[in-house]
Amino acid sequence: MWAAMWAAPLLLVAAEVAMAAAQTPAELQTRSLAATCAACHGTDGNAVVSSATPRLAGLDKDTFLREMREFRAGARPATVMQQIAKGFTDAQTERLAEYFAGQK
Amino acid sequence: MHRPSDWPSILQDRNNSRSDRLPAPMNRRAVVRSLVLGSATAAAPACFGPWRRTSAAKVVVVGGGYGGATAAKYLRLLSNGTLDVVLIEPAPQFISAPLSNLVVGGLMQLADLTVSYEGLRRRHGVTLIHDRVTSIDAVGRSVSLGAGGSLRYDKLVLAPGIEPMWGAIEGLETAHAQGQILQAWTAGPDTTGLHAQLTAMRDGGVFAIVIPETPYRCPPAPYERASLAAAYLLQYKPKSKVLVLDANQDVVAMPGLFKEAWRDLYAGMLEYRNHCKATSVDGATGTVRFEVADDVTADVLNVLPPVRAGGLAVQTGLANVNSRWCEVDFLSFESKLAKHIHILGDSIQAAPQMPKSGHMANAHAKVAAAAIVAELQGWPLDPAPMLTNTCYSYVSATEVIHSAAVYGYHAEERTFKPVAGAGGVSPRRSVSEAQFATAWAHNIWADMLG
Numbered sequence: 001m002w003a004a005m006w007a008a009p010l011l012l013v014a015a016e017v018a019m020a021a022a023q024t025p026a027e028l029q030t031r032s033l034a035a036t037c038a039a040c041h042g043t044d045g046n047a048v049v050s051s052a053t054p055r056l057a058g059l060d061k062d063t064f065l066r067e068m069r070e071f072r073a074g075a076r077p078a079t080v081m082q083q084i085a086k087g088f089t090d091a092q093t094e095r096l097a098e099y100f101a102g103q104k
Numbered sequence: 105m106h107r108p109s110d111w112p113s114i115l116q117d118r119n120n121s122r123s124d125r126l127p128a129p130m131n132r133r134a135v136v137r138s139l140v141l142g143s144a145t146a147a148a149p150a151c152f153g154p155w156r157r158t159s160a161a162k163v164v165v166v167g168g169g170y171g172g173a174t175a176a177k178y179l180r181l182l183s184n185g186t187l188d189v190v191l192i193e194p195a196p197q198f199i200s201a202p203l204s205n206l207v208v209g210g211l212m213q214l215a216d217l218t219v220s221y222e223g224l225r226r227r228h229g230v231t232l233i234h235d236r237v238t239s240i241d242a243v244g245r246s247v248s249l250g251a252g253g254s255l256r257y258d259k260l261v262l263a264p265g266i267e268p269m270w271g272a273i274e275g276l277e278t279a280h281a282q283g284q285i286l287q288a289w290t291a292g293p294d295t296t297g298l299h300a301q302l303t304a305m306r307d308g309g310v311f312a313i314v315i316p317e318t319p320y321r322c323p324p325a326p327y328e329r330a331s332l333a334a335a336y337l338l339q340y341k342p343k344s345k346v347l348v349l350d351a352n353q354d355v356v357a358m359p360g361l362f363k364e365a366w367r368d369l370y371a372g373m374l375e376y377r378n379h380c381k382a383t384s385v386d387g388a389t390g391t392v393r394f395e396v397a398d399d400v401t402a403d404v405l406n407v408l409p410p411v412r413a414g415g416l417a418v419q420t421g422l423a424n425v426n427s428r429w430c431e432v433d434f435l436s437f438e439s440k441l442a443k444h445i446h447i448l449g450d451s452i453q454a455a456p457q458m459p460k461s462g463h464m465a466n467a468h469a470k471v472a473a474a475a476i477v478a479e480l481q482g483w484p485l486d487p488a489p490m491l492t493n494t495c496y497s498y499v500s501a502t503e504v505i506h507s508a509a510v511y512g513y514h515a516e517e518r519t520f521k522p523v524a525g526a527g528g529v530s531p532r533r534s535v536s537e538a539q540f541a542t543a544w545a546h547n548i549w550a551d552m553l554g
Contacts, residue, residue, distance in 0.1 A: 022184065025483040031182055032474035036492045036510075039466050039548040043181070048550050052543035079530065079537050080494055080508045087492070087510020087526030 033092060034099045040080075045100045057103035064097040160188045161480045164247055164257040166237045166416065168193030168221060171449030171465030172263030173552040178473035179261075180228045187477070190231045190255065191224060192247070198553060202462045202496075203545050204291035205325065208298050209332030211501055217291060217545075223554045240420045242442040259476050262422070262430075262439075263448045263465065264414025265290070266321050269428075272410045279387025285405045288329075289321065301404045302333060307341035309403035314382045314392055315350040316410040319429075321450050321460045324357035324507065326350075326408060328497040331362070334370040335500045346373055349380035349392070349400060357459075358497065358507050358529050365499035365533055382407060413451030422447060429453035434513060434520050435485045436475035437468055446472045455519040458511065459493065466548055467491040489513050491520055496541035504537035505530040 023031075034044070037056060041047050045056030056064070070076035071085035088096065165176045168191055176191040198219045206212040224230040236250040240262075246254045268287065270277035279285040286301065288294040302311060311333050315326040330348045337344040355362050355376070366374045381395045391401045412418060412428035422430045422439050430447045431440040434455065439445045449465030458464060471489040478485055491511040496504050509527035511520040530537060 025478065025481075028182060028474055028478060028483070029486045032470055032486055033490060035178065035470040035474075036467060036490050038470075038551045039463055039492065040494065040544050042547050043177075043551050043554070047543075048546045048554075051547055052539040053547060079534075079540055080506060083508045083526060083528040084492060084494075084510055085526075087512070087523040088490070092490070 030095050030099050034096055037096065037100075044103045046103070056100040059097075059100050061097045061101040064100060065093065068093050068097070160186060161258045162188045162190070162256065163259045163261060163476060164255055165189060165191045165261040165263065166193075166247065167263035167265060167414070167449075168195065168198060169263060169265050169449065169465065170462035170548070170552060171265075171469045172261065173198060173221070173224065174466045174469035175261045175263060175446075175448060175473050176224055176230045177228050177552060178470050179476060180230060182470075182473050183477045183480075185229060187480070188231070189229075190233060191221070192233045192235055192237055192249070192255075193221065194234060194236045194250075196234060197221065198549075199291040200462070200545065200549065201289075201291045201322065201325075203541075204288070204295045205329045205332050206498065207291070207295045208288060208302070208329055209336045209498075209501070210299055210303070211332070214291065214296060219549045219553050221553060227554070237416055240416065240445070242420070242445060245444060258444065258480070260445045261448065261469075261472060261476075262417060262445055262451070263469070264416045264451050266411040266413065266450045266460075267415045267418070268409045269412055270409060272316075273382050273407060274384035275387065276385050276407055276409055279385050279407075282387055284387030284390070285385055285407050287406065287408055289408060289411065298404075298406060302336060303340075305341065305344065305403045308343040309341070310345045310347060310401075311337065311404045312347040312349055312392070312400055312402035312406070314380065314405070314407040315348070315352065316408055317351040317381065318356050319454065319460060320408070320411050322462070322495070323459050324362075324495055324497040327355055327357065327362045328499070329406070330374060331365060331370070331497075331499045332501075334366075334374045338370065338373060342373075344373065345375065346370065347400060347402065348374065348376045349382070349394070349397070350376065350378050351381035353378050357495070358505055361505040361529060361533060362497075362499065365503070365505075369500055411450075413447075417447065417451050423451070425453040434518060435471075435487070435489065436479070437472035438475070446476065448472055455511075455521065457509070457522050458491075458520060459495065461493060461495050463493045463495065463544075463548065464491065466552060467493065487513070487515065494544060496537065496544055498538070498541070499533050502535050502538055503533040504535075504541045505533045506537055506540070 040053045041056045047055040068085050071081045163179050165172050176189050179187050179189045200217040203217050225232050237247045238250050239248045246256045248254045286294045286298045288298045313330050334346045380397045382392050384393045390405050393399050413423040413430050417423050417430050424431050430451050431453045432447050437446045439447050448468040450460040475485050494508040496506045507529045510523045512523050514521045
């Protein structure tokens with residue numbers, strides 16, 4: 001019985017997924033990009049309580065961009081972030097800034 | 105929140121809290137019962153079958169480590185809850201291998217590194233099955249469970265970790281089974297056992313760690329372990345020695361930082377020898393023999409055998425590179441051998457300069473999860489996925505070093521490459537990095553399981 005139910009037609013599967021997922025391919029890609037920060041800064045930038053790495057969720061976009069610029073220039077003291085910030089292009093950093101600014 | 109229309113009615117009471125609407129974690133017996141009896145006889149949510157909705161796409165994730173647990177959570181997150189996700193993992197709780205050298209050194213307990221899988225169920229609607237997968241039918245798209253029965257999938261995520269290649273070092277499997285020579289390469293009883301061996305060792309004894317050739321899981325880990333064993337012995341048994349016997353030409357991760365710490369902190373106690381490739385051990389006498397180097401006898405021997413992809417991947421024929429590692433398409437982490445099977449973490453044939461680490465497995469999982477969501481929608485895959493990695497290593501009870509990198513997908517070569525100019529290591533060991541090491545651990549555990 002279960003085997004028969006699991007073999008649901010793929011068309012139906014696709015329809016359900018398409019209906020339910022209210023996001024665009026670009027939004028999915030930005031979420032995936034932002035997830036590269038999550039291991040150290042928490043899922044969607046929500047770091048755990050009393051974390052030495054800061055929370056990014058809700059961070060003002062201009063602040064995020066300025067800090068990333070300063071990390072890249074070596075002007076902002078850091079242990080890891082000067083090395084990580086240089087790994088992202090300006091366009092990627094802009095997408096990250098916008099994404100985290102929109103998180104709660 | 106999206107509420108599927110075809111959930112069993114027992115779960116549709118809108119007055120229930122969200123956690124009440126989700127199926128309870130299923131033990132093997134419950135799964136078997138549901139497989140045998142079907143939902144008609146279900147008296148409780150746990151018995152209506154592992155899948156929550158018949159019409160949603162089904163993803164089975166095998167293995168609840170850094171890769172698999174992250175994949176399960178992010179498949180639910182990135183699909184906005186529209187995929188049904190089952191995580192199959194035999195262990196009742198997650199125990200982190202990163203930081204477990206602190207347990208070897210007596211600075212932490214395994215309990216400090218243990219996290220429940222419950223958050224995946226309660227907060228993210230992942231169905232947990234505590235069992236082993238015994239085989240995969242890649243054509244029929246199903247996995248068989250140790251308790252019997254099978255589960256069909258639309259997509260399978262395989263994160264089986266590593267298994268030791270016991271045969272590479274004669275006598276090791278027996279010596280390990282008898283508790284004489286531990287490896288502690290996954291966190292658990294071996295980890296506490298190794299610490300117990302250190303505490304039982306006489307002052308003036310020798311602790312020797314034997315390191316395999318790369319690639320192996322977590323490149324800095326053996327050197328961190330040697331450092332923390334030395335820190336422990338320096339404090340409690342200062343006449344003792346630590347021998348680091350390395351099959352490689354040199355320390356393979358952060359060599360400058362490790363050697364500087366060893367010179368500054370453990371001079372006269374810790375000795376490093378390269379080109380020490382172990383061929384056999386004798387557990388009774390604590391002796392290890394090498395291809396070229398002289399035999400070594402130690403009071404506590406920690407011999408790390410070469411490793412390969414977890415047994416399920418090897419047995420399924422997915423470990424196509426030297427019969428050790430699984431080749432994947434780096435845009436989606438789909439196996440190059442089997443459609444609809446995505447493989448993550450330590451078991452893959454990594455791109456050059458991509459270490460086998462928990463952080464990398466976490467990063468693989470997110471790329472794979474996004475690719476699966478996109479593919480099931482009929483969308484093109486992200487053409488430029490990114491990965492980050494940071495590995496922290498303790499060189500003493502209080503001081504830490506790190507290695508960091510950012511990787512971008514290189515379309516022509518179809519692989520990940522470190523972004524030029526990014527990444528690097530600590531300028532020097534520091535106490536301040538210890539607080540980032542623990543922040544990393546708590547944040548990544550929450551990112552996987554919270």
